[in-house]
Amino acid sequence: MLGIRPVMELMFWSFHSVAFDQLVNNAACCRYMSGGLINVPIVMRGPANGGTNVGATHSHTPEGLFAAFPGLKVCSPATPADAKGMMKTAIRDNDPVYVMENTTLYGNVGEVPDPAEGDFLIPLGKADIKREGSDISLIAHGASVLRCLEAAEILTSEHNINAEVVDLRSIRPLDQDAIIKSVKKTNRAVLVDESKPFCGVSAQITTLIQEYAFDYLDAPIKRVCTIDAPAIYSPHVEQDQLPNAERIVAQVLTIA
Incomplete structure (x- = not known):
């Protein structure tokens, strides 16, 4: 790579x-095939989301697809601070890192650490507890984290249910310890994922919980995913196709 660390943009991850x-x-195999002699320190970033009424060919969420290939790293930030911290870490990484962004978050405002306070980096593979809770774990990444936070407020105010919100931040590597720790604490889990349900990120997490925290579960694991169909062009119908606070609350109430 001649010492270069390219950061490339896809207009939409749908074009991958x-x-x-x-x-x-x-990119994923070069370091392995060269016996570690050749690194591929590239970052590919771009939108991977629905909800913007651009149709089925521009609304794919392929984070689970790329996470399935050893050698690739995949992350999906939900806040401005996470976006900055993970992007800086991705640029410094010697492996390919694919950043799945959400265009509906581009206008969001939030605190970002002052550069004068030091270099701000967020390690890949480190989840973040966005809201402490005791009754159920809401586990998500990207914009779905914000939907979980909305749902958690409704659950507290209207149903006296204290939900914990776990932001994965990184899909591969995945912070399995944070997931299992949260589920062992709350004994219930709803996984929220803008991917389609078949072979999605939440399907992988379901398997992890079943393997490592089954005896701690007081109820079946539930999932809230994008309805399993190509992205719907009609604006109001597409909003119902995606995970939202109402759908999350409804799933929680089936087990809590």
């Missing part, structure tokens, strides 16, 4: 397929 061989077969 035209470069799939380079993104997966080459």
Whole structure:
């Protein structure tokens, strides 16, 4: 790579397929195939979300797809601070890091540490507890974290249910310890994921919880995903297709 650390932008992650061989077969395997002699320190970033009424060909959420390939790292920030901290970490990483952004968050405002206070980095593979709770774990990434926070407020005010919100931040590597610790604490889990339900990120997390925290569960694991169909073009219908606070609350009330 001649010492260069490129940061490339995809207008939409939906367009990844035209470069799939380079993104997966080459970038993910180069260090392994060279016996560690060649690194590929690239960052690919861009929108990977629905909810903007741009149709099925511009609304894919492929984080679970890329996380399935060893050699790739995948993250999905939910806040301005996380976006900055993970991007800086991604640029410093010697492996390919794919940052799945959400265009509906681009206008959000939030506190970001002052550069004068030192270099601000968020390690990949480190989840964040966005809200402490004791009754149920809401586990999500990206914009779904904000929907979980909205749902948690409704659950507290209207149903006296204290929900913990776990922000994965990084899909691969995945902070398995944080997930299991939260579920062992609350004994219930609802996984919220803008991916489609079949082979989505939440499906993988369901397996982890079943393997490592099954005896701590007081109820079945529930999921709230994007309804399993291509992105709907109609604005108000697409909003119902995506995870939202109302759907999350409804799932929580089936087990808590």
